[in-house]
Amino acid sequence: MKHIIVFTALFFSILSVFSQDDDNPVKWSQEVKKISDTDYELVLKGNIAEGWHIFSQFTSEGGSLPSEFDYKKVGEGYELLGKTVESETVIEYSDIFEVDEIFFKETAIFTQKIRLLDSSVNQIDINLFYQVCKEVCIPVDQDFSFVLDGGAAVKEEKTIDEHSKTLGAALKLDLKKKELLGNSHDGVETGSSLWMIFGLGFLGGLIALLTPCVFPMIPLTVSFFTKHSQQKSKGVINALLYGFFIVLIYFLLSLPFHIFDSVDSQILNTIATNIWLNIAFFLIFVFFSFSFFGYYELTLPSSWANKMDAASSKIGGVMGIFFMAVTLAIVSFSCTGPILGGLLGSTVLEEGDVAMNLSAGMTGFGVALALPFALFALFPAWLNSLPKSGGWMTTVKVVLGFLELALALKFLSNADLVGNWGILKREIFLGIWIVLFVLLTLYLFGVFKFPHDGPKKKLSLGRKATGFLSAGFSIYIILGLLGVSNLKLLSGFPPPAFYSVFETESDCPLGINCFKDFEEGVAYAKEVNKPILLDFTGWACVNCRKMEENVWSEPDVYEILKEDYVLISLYVDDRKELPESEQFDFKYDTGRVKHIETIGQKWGTFQTVNFNAASQPYYVLMSPDLKILNNAVQYTDSDVYLEWLESGLKNFKSN
Template identity: 35%
Template sequence: MLTVFFAVIALLLSSTTDVSAQIEQHSKWKTYTDPADLSNVKVGETIKLYFEVEIEKDWYVYSSDFDKNLGPIVTELAFEKNDAYQVVGDLKAVSPKKKYDDLWGGEYTYFVKKGKFYQVVKILKQDATIKTTLTYQECSEVSGKCIMQEPDFEFKVKAQAGEITETVQNDTQTSVDDTKNEDNNAEDSNENTTIDEETSNTTPSKTTESKTNVTTFDNTQNYIPAGDPFKELPEVTTDLGAESESLWGFMIAAFLSGLVALLTPCVFPMIPMTVSFFTSRSENRIQGIIRAMFYGFSIIGLYTLIGFIVSRFLGDDAANILATHWIPNVLFFTVFLIFAISFFGAFDIVLPSKMVNSIDKQADKGGYVGIFFMALTLVVVSFSCTGPIAGSILVMSAQGEVIKPILGMFAFSLAFALPFTLFAIFPSLLSNLPKSGGWLNTVKVVLGFIELALAFKFLSVADQVYHWGILDRPVYIVIWMSVAFFLGLYLIGKIRLPHDSIIEKLGVGRLLMAVVSFAFFLYLMPGLFGAPLSSLSGYLPPQSTNEFDLVALIRGEDKSEGHSKAKYSDILHLPHGIEGHFEYFEAIEAAKQANQPLFIDFTGHGCVNCREMEASVWNQSEILPILKNELTVVALYIDERQELTEQEKYTSERNGKEMTTVGKRNSDFQIRRFGQNAQPNYFLINPYTHQPLVAPVGKVSTAEFKKFLETGMKEFQKQRLSSSL
């Protein structure tokens, strides 16, 4: 049975492994039209082009009907210019899901599993070939990747003669992808159509203001080669390696939660009782071991079944409700609050006695049936202590996940069942266990404080989505500071709650925990005055809700000073005061002048993990000075819609398409040059050879990112020394 369990886990984990050194696509499209037979269409009539997408598990596709300026990439449809048809209105999304995102500070729409769009087109001539390009972004909550895709579609129309009742200005038709800036919520009317008037197919490039620059290269010069700028670059010879990600981190956290659950007063005293059950009823040691293992597997099976039920009956369809709607979030807040009060000793949460007694009677039966019901009794009786912990795992893992609830509960129950099984197999170990006593209630109260703090996270989500204004950032931080402060007082014995024993001496463990609690209190304090508290960015309300940002006032920097006049710096910016560039060839020249490696940041406005890396890794003291002083930085936005000049536009050898925007050019560069299309994606380049100095990384820890930077810089110095000999 153990072999089967781990085989299943290995299979599930292998399905989450991803090799980013390959071109990825996690969605498949099919098209059809209304009417289905395009030979029945008359000139002057409209047709609908339908685009349906099937999306892989753990991935989603952004829709077309939310604010383009929010951040994520809106799905758009571009048409090849042709006077045989006229585009009517915008691309329409059919029943997408909605979700509020703290990072973007707004609501976006998206599809999971399946999605559908349609576009109305008016036929102007009998022979019409409609060529389209669909630009969209697919993202994963599991791997954190976002990938731009641009599939092409073609529709052939053989229309019958008819009468055109409206005047169409063909010379004003334009690509939706390049210039359209209309309201995505415009009313769609197939019968009473209104032809959209668009006035230009190009956007003048913006002029960059002259500012003080930290480098000496000539910014006024266009460093981009004529034609295809990447055609003459040398072939990449460096081994780019591969990045793999899994759910091991989440499972480890769930496993540790299971160990914590063992220390609750509902569970800990049951360990010796359970062991005595097996030692007294087993005829020999072998039988005792087998029964103990069956008991442990029964506990794992019961908890994993709970995870399966959450996965099966909640899954993706309930993700949006669990994540954003005020009803479940307020409900979770209330439940966590009740659990916290219960842990403080105000009352006990127990399941109905009739239910518990019925299960307990079944446990009195002999054989493996009795053992199973004994495991069920343990799960039920310990519910008041394990329920909040296991429930927290399920709530956090069920938001758009299918595998996580199952794996989370498996890992939790594995830790939970392990000591029962081990002590049943080796009963002599029981003599080394600490005795039950008041310390168990202390564990329960500490968990109550943690539950209280987590409860406000759910209320905060509802508050931000519905703009109640109850929990802005300072109020939230004050609540957490209060929880940490009173937890510290409790641990040093200044506060006593019901069921607590008198503390005659302060143990080392309580003292250390009190120090951690007070330290956390002090860590939170600067957040009241604008400190980013990046390590808690996933739990705190956005920085924009801070009423008083003392940090920004103390800086007092003139925004016109110290900023690069690099190309596109009037519309694009790097975080943390980093001076950098937004165009590859310009950055190459700057890196040569500074004799530094070039750090390439393939990023996107709609890339959540890019922002998280910048907030939690880039700003670290061991990272930020390197990015500011020892590297030339270029941020290449793959979703930037700034239009290229006519001289900069080119046709890519990769797909034969014309690259018309900065984002398309950067995406083409990433795919053609490095064979990758996910963000975030970081490279260190030797500017003299255009070769990567080390294998790239994506979303990684601070230590891994630091190692990546240091390894690349050492390799650069080695190559420069070798070339100068």
């Protein structure tokens, strides 16, 4: 937890410190000293802002990261003479890492001697990685170029071959009336979506309150604030402050995920649909679930909690209350950790801005967790109405364990879909879910127990109600498996209907004839003279499945899709490798070069370059001659979608 908090604070500092280059706390200057015709001395000097420091190349292992130099193309025209020499450093013992750390204050000077092996070499390029620290540490990766004759540095620009240029040019469309795209219309407003995710996080926090790691701490903590304050009002203020810090801590935990948004428009999609990451999520959730079943307990090192607790007692005041909140987060991790993991997992499965979704969810979780501490401080008499701790909390943990297993299966399904392994087909997925919820039902009705369950007692009303709910859900899935129900409540979670153990007429949604290659689809649209529905989708895209199963399945929408449009579905998370002859390097207008080697990379780049979008589902209507027919839409309802399709068809016929 300590490292997580440091990392979130680190990210927050990155945003504030490096929002402008001028704010970098280290100002670098460089100098080249000629020693002889072949020998030179490269000098790099950093002036460090007051209160900041950077670490030596030789700081102790196990502490903060050392500075590291990477001399480009060393041995190709020049060689290094000895090691990089440093100016005077400071040595101090770190209580956090428990090692001696070596670092620079105010000034850092690095000197490296080189010898030319080729007289034509005129420039030495160096990369320096270092950490600049002040309460938190910020990693910096910086390039420097030393010109030996004092001229201007030349930056090497990555070039691409003619084959890549040709394929890259083919990826760019000559769209007509592109201005009609506008801002894609999303029937579910972003604000509403964030509130929904906030609500899910809040629900997760309420569930966490019912676990044995958190529930018993409510009366103890509230009593501490109300009884150990000379004035009642001060005790209430401290309890409210304690609740605020709980919310702040969980919000801060989401901040590192925002950094991905600025790296690559496709990176969050790549992370969410990465096969091995999904398998890792699957294994982690299985591990979490068995901890809820009582086979072992997840705990963070007790020394972390002890240090936080000691800090709260020693410091006192506002910061002391903050460390008390951190202590709560640490000691309750065995119960909150798996729930937070579920929140992270479900957020990754949601489409849209993953980082914003996670921040909303984590904030909701923190608010729910903090709420009782604030309310009971304001109304201490309510403490008498709290139910006593007992076996019911163990039941809550077991129910959560089964839910974790059900969610874990979704990640394994994502990996199977993206990898096209054909292992976890729709019927197998649903069959495993049926087994899980039947077992949950049997547990709730006392047929079997887990290791941490107490002696068998009379079933409570709440346990019976939950058991009947689980049994009803099992029957609902069975009816769906038998084709009696369409399982709309689960749309997006099981694999699509066409991903079946039985042979299907089409591997397209709802059996609609579709193309999975843009050029082939356009050629067919020209042949039949029909408009194109360009569908940017993904195998692991939950909202794509919801649209197909809830919106496309509506009779009016289905009819117009099947009869009046040519459907081109491009899967941006397809990990199948392109034939070698179709792999290429794509160069963006910014100069960045991206290697395209999979089908998903090709269509993801295609979407970004032509439509300036990176989310799925994303729908575009166009004519066969690439004329945009109206605005793009994303996740929306059937009425809006039908009106959009009819408008596009009308515009096509009038042109």
